Amino acid sequence: MILELVLVVAVISLLLYLFNENCRPSKFPPGVWRLPVIGSLPFLKMPLHEHFTTLSKKYGKIFSLYIGNFPTVVISDANMIREAFKLDALNGRPDSRVFTERSWGKKRGIIFNEGKDWTEQRRFALKNLRDFGFGKGTMEQLILDEVCSFREYLKKFTGSPVSLNREFNLPVLNALWHLIAGERFSFDDQRLRAIIKKLVDNFKAADAGGAIFFFPWFTKLAPKLSGWEAFFSVLKPTMTFLSEPVDEHRKTFNPDNLRDLIDVYLNEISKTTDKTSGFYKDDGDKTIKTVMLDLFVAGAETVSTTLNYSLLYLINFPEVQEKLQKEIATNIGSKLPSLSDRPKMQYLEAFIAETLRYSSFVPNGVFHCALETVEFNGYVIPKGTNIFPNLWQVHFDEAVWGDPKNFRPDRFIDENGHYKKNDNLMPFSVGKRVCLGESLARDEIFLFLTSLLQKFSFEPEVKGSPPSMEASKQGGLILQPQEYKVVLKERTV
Numbered sequence: 001m002i003l004e005l006v007l008v009v010a011v012i013s014l015l016l017y018l019f020n021e022n023c024r025p026s027k028f029p030p031g032v033w034r035l036p037v038i039g040s041l042p043f044l045k046m047p048l049h050e051h052f053t054t055l056s057k058k059y060g061k062i063f064s065l066y067i068g069n070f071p072t073v074v075i076s077d078a079n080m081i082r083e084a085f086k087l088d089a090l091n092g093r094p095d096s097r098v099f100t101e102r103s104w105g106k107k108r109g110i111i112f113n114e115g116k117d118w119t120e121q122r123r124f125a126l127k128n129l130r131d132f133g134f135g136k137g138t139m140e141q142l143i144l145d146e147v148c149s150f151r152e153y154l155k156k157f158t159g160s161p162v163s164l165n166r167e168f169n170l171p172v173l174n175a176l177w178h179l180i181a182g183e184r185f186s187f188d189d190q191r192l193r194a195i196i197k198k199l200v201d202n203f204k205a206a207d208a209g210g211a212i213f214f215f216p217w218f219t220k221l222a223p224k225l226s227g228w229e230a231f232f233s234v235l236k237p238t239m240t241f242l243s244e245p246v247d248e249h250r251k252t253f254n255p256d257n258l259r260d261l262i263d264v265y266l267n268e269i270s271k272t273t274d275k276t277s278g279f280y281k282d283d284g285d286k287t288i289k290t291v292m293l294d295l296f297v298a299g300a301e302t303v304s305t306t307l308n309y310s311l312l313y314l315i316n317f318p319e320v321q322e323k324l325q326k327e328i329a330t331n332i333g334s335k336l337p338s339l340s341d342r343p344k345m346q347y348l349e350a351f352i353a354e355t356l357r358y359s360s361f362v363p364n365g366v367f368h369c370a371l372e373t374v375e376f377n378g379y380v381i382p383k384g385t386n387i388f389p390n391l392w393q394v395h396f397d398e399a400v401w402g403d404p405k406n407f408r409p410d411r412f413i414d415e416n417g418h419y420k421k422n423d424n425l426m427p428f429s430v431g432k433r434v435c436l437g438e439s440l441a442r443d444e445i446f447l448f449l450t451s452l453l454q455k456f457s458f459e460p461e462v463k464g465s466p467p468s469m470e471a472s473k474q475g476g477l478i479l480q481p482q483e484y485k486v487v488l489k490e491r492t493v
């Protein structure tokens with residue numbers, strides 16, 4: 001009996017060994033073992049970014065694993081990531097239902113698109129957002145309007161501990177939405193709040209290594225169990241919500257007076273005769289809605305998460321908060337902050353950089369996919385391979401940062417007290433797919449933080465025992481802070 005058992009185990013191990021040795025593409029980076037169908041999943045631990053860091057110590061700054069049948073490469077070095085994302089061949093997106101179902105079964109729009117249509121759409125959106133004030137004074141004014149209303153709105157929360165959960169989403173989204181649809185939302189728009197809540201929950205649920213992404217057959221077989229149903233329950237109401245302004249714009253459209261981004265798209269659609277273009281007729285209609293969804297999701301969630309982490313760090317380090325408030329008092333005083341104050345706010349700049357580094361809340365970036373087989377750093381990355389940049393590890397590499405586990409804005413300050421850039425900080429990713437909204441995001445973070453710190457102080461619920469700075473254990477594309485409350489005190493300056 002025992003002999004037979006040993007024999008069975010031996011045969012299975014041998015088969016597994018042969019499978020792992022022979023079914024690897026040649027010159028594929030070394031890495032984690034896999035099983036047929038489910039890939040390396042049984043050998044991976046959550047949270048993924050931390051496990052990837054352990055694995056890279058064993059296998060190197062570029063290593064491999066399998067998610068289902070998909071070969072996957074994890075890159076954990078800043079220069080290698082920069083090099084990889086310069087290559088057009090490595091700038092695709094994985095073929096996952098999660099990325100295509102939201103755009104009528106096909107890759108469209110900007111975030112999850114690739115190839116020629118992606119290049120065209122990205123360029124078009126960026127150019128027109130700029131024309132409407134993205135990165136210009138108009139945008140600054142729109143943000144400042146939001147900042148002012150938001151400061152008023154926050155006053156009702158002062159004095160006792162509050163969970164400001166999702167309060168940042170709307171004001172942050174509003175400025176961008178103004179450019180897109182020519183309107184803003186009221187801070188207590190209940191329908192929008194419900195959608196944002198669901199979108200954020202979805203982001204959390206969309207576990208980067210989970211079933212939803214990589215086992216399409218499983219999501220079809222067991223829509224409930226796999227989480228597919230929950231994941232997509234939000235899509236329909238969101239799309240209806242986003243379609244309304246498009247329909248409204250159609251009714252009042254005038255090619256001689258393009259009011260906002262939606263008008264510009266409608267204009268382009270009406271001019272397009274090339275049947276293969278993403279702007280052609282019905283495709284154009286789907287493109288515009290996908291782009292709106294992209295901007296909506298990106299605009300609502302990322303900056304507000306940054307602000308959330310900022311507050312968390314401010315209440316953990318009262319001396320940092322005080323220093324920032326002094327910097328504001330010295331350089332801005334009591335007037336409304338503006339982007340022209342930015343060069344004077346060197347410590348704040350360092351604080352923002354450290355916040356982005358320390359939170360690293362998009363720990364594995366948004367993964368890429370190889371469109372062609374390429375040679376890279378002595379290895380071969382076959383077409384169809386997923387590529388994860390482990391940004392978290394880049395931001396916590398001891399060889400680079402010395403004491404990465406300490407929250408220390410001063411690491412970004414030089415001997416003259418000026419902000420000092422570090423090329424290993426890449427929270428917006430790098431290369432051709434670098435976050436399209438980076439400059440808008442930076443403007444928003446700056447204006448919101450200065451204005452809030454000018455008018456309020458932030459304290460923990462229990463004096464002397466601030467909330468944990470560790471992210472919540474829930475995996476996902478975006479790491480959220482743990483639940484915490486903050487006490488707002490109004491300041492007079």
Ligand SMILES: *[C@@H]1O[C@H](CO)[C@@H](O)[C@H](O)[C@H]1NC(C)=O
Pocket residue numbers: 162163164165166167168307308311480481482483484485486
């Ligand atoms: C930050 O996020 C946590 C977790 O979702 C929440 O409990 C907290 O209220 C948020 N804080 C702020 C200031 O938004």
